[in-house]
Amino acid sequence: MLTANQARDQRRETVMDDKELYERGLKLRVEMFGREAVDKRMNAFGEFGKPLQHIINAYAYGDVWQRSALPSAVKSLVMVAMMAAAGHQNELRVHLKGAVKNGCTAEQIQEVLLLLTLYCGIPAANEAHRIATEVLSEAKGA
Numbered sequence: 001m002l003t004a005n006q007a008r009d010q011r012r013e014t015v016m017d018d019k020e021l022y023e024r025g026l027k028l029r030v031e032m033f034g035r036e037a038v039d040k041r042m043n044a045f046g047e048f049g050k051p052l053q054h055i056i057n058a059y060a061y062g063d064v065w066q067r068s069a070l071p072s073a074v075k076s077l078v079m080v081a082m083m084a085a086a087g088h089q090n091e092l093r094v095h096l097k098g099a100v101k102n103g104c105t106a107e108q109i110q111e112v113l114l115l116l117t118l119y120c121g122i123p124a125a126n127e128a129h130r131i132a133t134e135v136l137s138e139a140k141g142a
Contacts, residue, residue, distance in 0.1 A: 025062025084128035096135040
């Protein structure tokens, strides 16, 4: 059984670890999507959204995206597939931009979307192709 001081120290370590995860995640998120896009998303829901943004920064980008078993480009392609399959167009756009930033080619993105067509249906694939075409055109112009 922990003493009160040990429990307090353990909580303090957890908070510090959580803060480190948050900072590391925020840094990666800005590298992938750009400061302006991250700021916009982090402020979209005001104070109400701060706990959500903390979870996204600390655990999605500070922990899971930092793991080394899959390269970032592969993680991006997985995210593109999942967001397209789930019909989350806004998140799909974000992760398509991240995929381009992480070095995914138009051909790789196209292959993922063709698999989506077979396994998730033509309506999902049509919308995903539309968004991908816009994002890839924007990336060429940048």
